[in-house]
Amino acid sequence: xxxxxxxxxxxxxxSGTSVKIECRSxxxxxxxxxxxxxxxxxxxMLMATSNEGSKATYEQGVEKDKFLINHASLxxxxxxxxxxxxxxxxxxxCSARNRQxxxxxxxxxxxxxxx
Amino acid sequence: DQQxxxxxxxxxxxxxxxxxxxxxYTNSMFxxxxxYKKYPAxxxxxxxxxxxxxxxxxxxxxxxxxxKSAKHLSLHIVPSQPGDSAVYxxxxxxxxxxxxxxxGGTRLMVxx
Numbered sequence: 001x002x003x004x005x006x007x008x009x010x011x012x013x014x015s016g017t018s019v020k021i022e023c024r025s026x027x028x029x030x031x032x033x034x035x036x037x038x039x040x041x042x043x044x045m046l047m048a049t050s051n052e053g054s055k056a057t058y059e060q061g062v063e064k065d066k067f068l069i070n071h072a073s074l075x076x077x078x079x080x081x082x083x084x085x086x087x088x089x090x091x092x093x094c095s096a097r098n099r100q101x102x103x104x105x106x107x108x109x110x111x112x113x114x115x
Numbered sequence: 116d117q118q119x120x121x122x123x124x125x126x127x128x129x130x131x132x133x134x135x136x137x138x139x140y141t142n143s144m145f146x147x148x149x150x151y152k153k154y155p156a157x158x159x160x161x162x163x164x165x166x167x168x169x170x171x172x173x174x175x176x177x178x179x180x181x182x183k184s185a186k187h188l189s190l191h192i193v194p195s196q197p198g199d200s201a202v203y204x205x206x207x208x209x210x211x212x213x214x215x216x217x218x219g220g221t222r223l224m225v226x227x
Contacts, residue, residue: 049213105161
C-alpha cells in the first residue's frame with residue numbers, strides 16, 4: 001500500500017516553456033501533499049505544502065508565481081514550473097500522506113532539464 | 116546549518132551481520148523521526164518511524180532507536196541482506212510531521 005505515482009519521470013524542454021508535473025496517491029487519500037527539490041549532491045529541500053482544497057504554503061525563498069501548485073482532489077496534486085529557465089533544472093519529487101503524524105510516501109521524482 | 120546529520124556517507128557490511136546507521140539532530144523541537152531507503156532513480160521508500168515518546172520501534176529486521184538526550188537516532192538492520200544495499204536517509208519533523216528535514220544519506224553496501 002501507500003503508492004505515490006509521479007509523472008513524468010524525465011522531461012527536457014526549451015527555456016520559456018511551462019512544465020506540469022503530476023503527483024497521484026494511488027491507494028490512499030492524500031489530505032496533504034508536499035513538493036521537494038533536490039540539487040546535485042544535496043538532500044531534499046521542501047518547496048511547499050499543499051492541503052486538498054486550499055492554497056499551498058510555500059517555504060521561504062520559493063517563488064509562488066514561479067512554482068504553481070494545485071491540489072484539487074484527495075489523490076492529485078500538480079506542480080507547474082512556469083516560464084522555466086536553465087536554473088530551474090533540478091530533480092523534483094512529491095510526497096503524500098493521509099493524516100498528520102503519518103509518514104510521507106514519496107513518488108519517484110521528475111528530472112527536469114531546461115535547455 | 117544542518118539540523119539533521121548523517122556523518123557516515125557510506126557503510127559496508129557483510130551479509131548476515133548487523134548494519135547500524137546513525138543520525139544526529141540539533142533541533143529539540145523535532146519529535147517525529149523517520150528512516151527512508153532510496154534506490155537510484157526512485158523516490159525514497161518509507162521504512163520505519165518513531166515518535167519522541169518512544170525510544171525504540173521495531174518492524175521485522177528493522178529497529179530504530181531514539182536517544183533524545185543525545186539527540187541521536189539509529190537504524191539497525193539484522194540480518195543484513197544484499198537487497199538492503201541502498202542509500203538510507205533519516206528525517207525529522209516537528210508537530211504533525213509536516214516539514215521533513217532530511218539528513219544527507221548513508222550509502223549501505225551489503226556484501227554477499
